Structures are given as C-alpha cells and as structure tokens.
Amino acid sequence: MLNQYLVILLLLFLTAPIHCRRPHVINFRWPNLYPESFAWDPKSDHFVVGSLRHRRIISVSDAGVASSLLSDDSLPHDSFFAGISLDPRHHRLLAVVRRVSPPFSALASYDLRTSRQLFLAPLDDLLPSAVAANDVAADYSGNAYVTDSANNVIFKVTEQGEASILSTSKLFKPEAVDGGLNGVVYSTKGYLLVTQSNTGKLFKVFTDDGSARRVILNKHLTAADGIAVRRDGVVLVVSKHKLYFIKSDDSWSQGAVFDETALEEEKHASAVTVGADSRVYVLYGNVDEGMMGKDEFSIVEVESEAEGKEENVWIFVLVGLGFAYFLFWRFQMRQLVHNMDKKHA
Numbered sequence: 001m002l003n004q005y006l007v008i009l010l011l012l013f014l015t016a017p018i019h020c021r022r023p024h025v026i027n028f029r030w031p032n033l034y035p036e037s038f039a040w041d042p043k044s045d046h047f048v049v050g051s052l053r054h055r056r057i058i059s060v061s062d063a064g065v066a067s068s069l070l071s072d073d074s075l076p077h078d079s080f081f082a083g084i085s086l087d088p089r090h091h092r093l094l095a096v097v098r099r100v101s102p103p104f105s106a107l108a109s110y111d112l113r114t115s116r117q118l119f120l121a122p123l124d125d126l127l128p129s130a131v132a133a134n135d136v137a138a139d140y141s142g143n144a145y146v147t148d149s150a151n152n153v154i155f156k157v158t159e160q161g162e163a164s165i166l167s168t169s170k171l172f173k174p175e176a177v178d179g180g181l182n183g184v185v186y187s188t189k190g191y192l193l194v195t196q197s198n199t200g201k202l203f204k205v206f207t208d209d210g211s212a213r214r215v216i217l218n219k220h221l222t223a224a225d226g227i228a229v230r231r232d233g234v235v236l237v238v239s240k241h242k243l244y245f246i247k248s249d250d251s252w253s254q255g256a257v258f259d260e261t262a263l264e265e266e267k268h269a270s271a272v273t274v275g276a277d278s279r280v281y282v283l284y285g286n287v288d289e290g291m292m293g294k295d296e297f298s299i300v301e302v303e304s305e306a307e308g309k310e311e312n313v314w315i316f317v318l319v320g321l322g323f324a325y326f327l328f329w330r331f332q333m334r335q336l337v338h339n340m341d342k343k344h345a
Helices: 002-020 305-344
Strands: 025-029 038-041 046-049 056-060 066-071 080-087 092-099 104-111 117-122 133-138 144-148 153-157 163-167 181-187 191-196 201-206 212-214 227-229 235-238 242-247 256-262 269-274 280-284 296-301
Touching: 038 080, 038 269, 046 080, 056 080, 080 133, 080 144, 092 133, 104 133, 104 144, 144 181, 153 181, 181 227, 181 235, 191 227, 227 269, 235 269, 256 305
Parallel strands: 133 181
Antiparallel strands: 025 296, 038 046, 046 056, 056 066, 080 092, 092 104, 104 117, 133 144, 144 153, 153 163, 181 191, 191 201, 201 212, 227 235, 235 242, 242 256, 269 280, 280 296
C-alpha cells in the first residue's frame, strides 16, 4: 500500500509545476513612454516596445530591464510609434509612425541588427482624407500590411517601401465613425485577420486581391484592439476589458470565442503577443489621457481558465491510468509469487 501512495504522489509532483506556476509579470520603467504596442523577439529573448510619446523603441527583458533599441530623430517632430511588428525572415522591425497634428502616417522599416532605417513609406498621399495608421503585419515575402482606423482601409507596403491600397471593402464601413480597423495579423495561408474596434467584428482579408469576409463569431469582441496568433492556431484579441481566446475549424469562415479573461481596465491593455513557449502576454501601457505622468508599465502573462481546466482533466486521467497500471502490475506480481509458491510446494 505504501508503494501505491508513492506512485500517486510522484505523478502529482511531476504535474504540479504546470498548474502551480504563477503568471509571469514584468514591470518596467521608462519616463513618459506610454506604449501602445509590443512584440516578442525570440532571438534576443526580449520584448520590443513602442511609445506614444517618443520617436523611440525600447527593449525589455523578462526581468524588466529596459534599454533603448532605436531612436529616430529623422521622423517628423511630435510623431510617435503606434503598431510595431517583427519580420524575422527579413531581419526587420516594422513600425507604424503617426502624428496627430498636422496629420502624418507612414510605415518605417528598420534593420534588426543595426537599427538603421531601411525606408519610410508615407501613406497620407494615398487617400484624400487624413490617415490614422494603426497596426502592421508582414507576410513571408516581405510585404507589410497597415490598418487605417480613420478610413477603414488596409494598405500594402512592399519590401522596397512602395505603398498602395490593398482593401477598401464595403464590409469595413460601420455605422459609427470612431475607432475603425485596428489589429492585424498574417496567416501563412495567404490572408489577414483584422479587428475592428467600434463594431467588435473580425475580418478575413485576402492579400492577393484585397477581398474581405466577415468572420462569423459566437459573440462580438467588444472594443477589440491588438491581435496575435499562437502556434496551435488559437487567435488572441485584446481589449482594455478582456483578452479573448478564439479558435476556428474552417480557416476562419467561422470562429468561436471559447474563453475570455478579464483584464485590469484602469491600466488599459492595448496589445497582445506570444512569447517563449507559446505563453501569451498583454501590454498594460496606461495610454488613457488620465494616466499622464506615469513612468511604470507592465507586461503580464495571461492564461486561459478553460484550457487550464482541460489540462487538469488530462492530468487526472494520467494519474488514473498510472494508478490502474500500478494495480495491474501489483496483481501480476501477486500471481507470479503465487505460481512460484505452487512450484515449490
């Protein structure tokens, strides 16, 4: 009986670290930073973080050590970095550059190794009205795709910095004006997934012709902002209120929100990314106007409770199987000893 308990305790000990581990919290400081977006750089094992107040991008370690990655004084005065994304295949960092007044929107590309600017592609001349470029994603060929929240347009920028309009689909036109297309992520199957803040909708946009379809979801993604995708295909959409976990079985004609985790609204989460070991992180950038004057921000790991419960079920199943195997082994040993006793009798 003692051996039986030892086996059960061993199985529980081996699985306990998975469920007892606390979510990773990274607090970091930078004067007047107010980051709106970030990305994970697997080569340096650091987060890359933008700023709504500076023409600067910083690097943040998993211990919260912040250092300047690049500062670009060639950009227009009072401009800032909105969405940022890494293009590891082409060793580039892509950054959406914005200025509120006078309006200015562009996509900047930087060499990841030297931080040298590769190009600055203006977007304002492509539309008659002011552009509010927001987020960016890159495909495997080096093309970048930039969302415009003001006009509900998606731009395409080639690897050489040539900008054009990819999509102006009528599906993007909502009843309200404030907060249009926002987060964007690229799928290897040749389409984009794009969030729309004021409607809570998710769109699938094909990169070959710019045609769009609305992804049918089981609920609206209220105040949807940044978007990311895990290696297992689960899509993550963040708002200041919640982080949504979404999956699809038909290449995003339809999708299902299978979990949503409440976030700290006063810290205003605005971006989500996938770090090492497929761990999911949100960025608390305190970007609300009422948070002026703060210089401390945080990157926080967020886990799905639904997935955690599924893992717990499998843990108990494994423990049960181990216990059953032990009982079977014990029965076999008893039979063996019994048969040997018969032979010696």
